[in-house]
Amino acid sequence: MGSMTNRLRTSLALRVLLSTILLSSAVIWLSGSILNSRVAADVKQVNLDSSINEARSTIVSARYRLILAKSGSQKEVDELIGEILSAATTVGARASGRELALLRGPMANPSEKDFTTTSNLVDPGSLPEKFREKVRSTSELHWSYITIKYAGSLQVPAIAVGDIVSIPRSGKYELYLLFPLTNQNKTLSLISRSIILVDVALVFLIGLITWLVARQVVRPVREAARVAEKFTSGDFNQRMKVTRKDEIATLGLSFNEMAASIQQQIMRLENLSRVQQRFVSDVSHELRTPLTTLRMASEVIYSSRSSFDPQVARSAELLIGNIDRFERLLEDLLEVSRFDAEVAVLEPVDFNLISLINGCINDLDLVAKEKGTQIIFTPYSQDLSINADVRRVERILRNLFNNAIDHADSKPINVQVEYNDNDVALAVRDHGIGMDENSLLRIFDRFWRADPSRSRIRGGTGLGLSIALEDARLHDGELEVWARPDKGAHFVLTLPRVAGNQIQSRLIRLEPKDISI
Secondary structure (H helix, E strand, C coil), rough: CCHHHHHHHHCCCHHHHHHHHHHHHHHHHHHHHHHHHHHHHHHHHHHHHHHHHHHHHHHHEEEEEEEEHCCCCHHHHHHHHHHHHHHHHCCCCCCCCEEEEEEEECCCCCCCCCCEEEEHEEEEHHHHHHHHHHHHHHHCCCEEEEEEEECCCEEEEEEEEEEEEEEECCCEEEEEEEEHHHHHHHHHHHHHHHHHHHHHHHHHHHHHHHHHHHHHHHHHHHHHHHHHHHHHHCCCCCCCCCCCCCCHHHHHHHHHHHHHHHHHHHHHHHHHHHHHHHHHHHHHHHHHHHHHHHHHHHHHHHCHHHHHCCHHHHHHHHHHHHHHHHHHHHHHHHHHHHHCCCCCCCCEEEEEEEEEEEEEEHHCCHHHHHCCCCEHHHECCCEEEEEEEEHHHHHHHHHHHHHHHHHHHHHHHHEEEEEECCCCEEEEECCCCCCHHHHHCCCCCCCCCCCCCCCCCEEECCCCHHHHHHHHHHHHCCEEEEECCEEEEEEEEEEECCCCCCCCCCCCCCHHHHHHH
């Protein structure tokens, strides 16, 4: 049952086939039922009309002959009754034809001979008393559906047609002609079976036609899906085979044109990406040598600043500070080029994460005080051992703390750590300016800054959070962010406690608790 359900979900042709069969079966069944009812009603009506006309003719003939026999002897009357009975009864009437019943009525002369008789041992009790009373009450022909009961246990459905006849000197008798419906019922059964067979054949043919039509439509669609899947997996030379000139062929041609256009765009983008990566890598490496020289010269100047004019001494301080920023930018560019070239590797070691967090907070304490804020961290324990690349984890922490300090607007920053046997999560919550949804979508983009004016004192390179995300994913972890305007931001880092494992749970909710309360 489960496999059938899965096939229905995944196969358009099967759904179309089953839907068509079910709907056509319902329509054909309804049409067949209506046709069967109409045919059965017509057959029954024709049989009834024939039986009534035949009975009327027989009864009128019998009544006329009995009138002519009024002046005859008793023997002649007896012979006439026998002739009437013989003429009105068909041999083998149990299969078809008719039976006769002559029953004595209340108006008959009890002192005369009783002519009550039935053909073929028909039980007089087959005629319902209400029907007999209806025949006796009027001098008109009446009919009714009955069941003929023969001697023994045989019963046959039939039409009974009756009227009153007068037998000379014996009085009024009830004359009934019984027409068995055996052949009629056989005919109706044959018609019903024929309609059922035709319905089954129609459903089969409709299903076959639907399958053939669906196959003609679905096969090109499946081919397109197969080509698209290979195209998505990187085989950009895949194309659909177009051998027809119908709408499906138009779809195939459009698909091939789209694939060719996408392939060209991808090739251009890949080429541009390679050029950009090569440019960043080459520039970064080429700048290291002159930067080293500038660093050495600036340190010499900076160490002698006490003997300089105050303006020159301040210039030396600015020089050494900007060279530090230049080195950080260069290091970030080199790290980005490693990620792009997919040569970044982990160097996992065992270390105490709590000690690393405290060390980062202490290093940034002076900067936080300059910004009028503080980083609040109260761990459950002072010992939390994990196996990871300590250099990359420290870089993630410093990027998150620096970002929080820059945007805290003199409000406290809260750091939270949760862990279990497999995972560890760290959250950094600031209550500063936050950001809107459009900025939130681009926060991990390279070289993107939430403050495009660059008016902040400690403006970064726009690569910190992007590198932090790459470092987290290199550990098979994840870095997520929640932010709202004027409600601050909430960064959540989740890592496996052992490098190489996968994270199994999100220990800290992305939406901060102070917002959901």
